[in-house]
Amino acid sequence: MSSQLRAIKPMTAPDLTPATEFGPKPRAIWVAPTSLMVDGTYQRDLSERSVRLIRRTIETFRWNRYKPPIAVQMGPATLHVIDGQHTAIIAATLKIPEILIVVVGADTVDERARAFVGHNSDRIKVTPFDIYRALLASGDADAVDVDNVCRRAGVRIRHISPSSAIAEGDTAALGLVRGLVKRRGVIPARKVLQCLVRAKRAPITGAEILAADRIICEERKDIDLDALTAAIRVEGTDGLVKAIGKAKTEGRPIWRELANRWLRRIDRSHAT
CATH class of the missing domain: 3.90.1530.10 (Conserved hypothetical protein from pyrococcus furiosus pfu- 392566-001, ParB domain)
Incomplete structure (x- = not known):
């Protein structure tokens, strides 16, 4: 990674009244x-x-x-x-x-x-994103694997706020992505994430990662990834919202309801 050194500079804050009594030096x-x-x-x-x-x-x-x-x-x-x-x-x-x-x-x-x-x-809490970036800069093998998988899949791990401009492939689900790579390995993890990117998910949610992971790596290992991508794309955010509502009503995980919706859509298309 390229160096991003920057010098410490005083802050301009005309609206503040700076302290003048600091007490004894430590x-x-x-x-x-x-x-x-x-x-x-x-x-x-x-x-x-x-x-x-x-x-x-x-x-x-x-x-x-x-x-x-x-x-x-x-x-x-x-x-x-x-x-x-x-x-x-x-x-x-x-x-x-x-x-x-x-x-x-x-x-x-x-x-x-x-x-x-x-x-x-009176301190800034170090976020998981900060820790991940530091591990990546240090050459940590697991962080490097995650970075490589995300780059090849077209995923960008980032903090997302309500006012953020979101692009296809953006995700804030850092912990789930790291867990996916560690649990499944780099190639299966890339397939899962790539499927969601190609389905134009923006952002990619944790529930979508879990649902795609379960389908691709456990329940339908021989699934046509193009068919799954198409189903996810058609379901889109509307399908996600409906899955969230039904999951809450029936007391089941959101990812499970979401996976069921995607699989039903694929099965219907094959039946016609």
């Missing part, structure tokens, strides 16, 4: 992870999801993925973690003797709680 120090404390007044216990994340990271820890925990000084020898307790737990489990932390100023419980909220809310 300082970076190295400490034993087991020396850090967690204040249960405003920090929750570990959830099941947190435990799963910690367990996974224990097996994959690398310094180049390390993000320093944020702590506040509470007396000469006490540091309270306000962000990054998972990292500290992982380091302690791996018996890493010292980790880099950033110490910030927050003298009262109220200030520490507000700092905790700020560190855990």
Whole structure:
């Protein structure tokens, strides 16, 4: 992939009143992870999801993925973690003797709680699309397979909002496409996606991917792909909307009702 480096530049925001008091500067120090404390007044216990994340990271820890925990000084020898307790737990489990932390100023419980909220809310969430692009840039084999399949099938993975201009082959169903490639392999996955692209679906929905996958890879492995493409194209968005309505009424998956509609149309055309 080509380099897309860009310099950091100040933002022009005439409608804002910039902060002028920043408080004391943070300082970076190295400490034993087991020396850090967690204040249960405003920090929750570990959830099941947190435990799963910690367990996974224990097996994959690398310094180049390390993000320093944020702590506040509470007396000469006490540091309270306000962000990054998972990292500290992982380091302690791996018996890493010292980790880099950033110490910030927050003298009262109220200030520490507000700092905790700020560190855990004033951030841009990394989306699955961001992660996929990063994996692709890193040369990750699975991401490269997905990219190759999509390119050859004519699919473009992208974020889609209500105001987006949508072209044939666009899809936001990143997780389903990745799962399709991993589960079926590159050639069957390309057949599934190519069928939907040739049917001029815009956007390609998750239900359509699941329906085409089930037909092509399980239920009708010998199906004429041109016939399936034609059926999907004729059914179009109107067929999708009707499938959604019937699926909700009868309590079945949308993809199942959609696959049934496509197959009925093919069977009727063969019967005439």
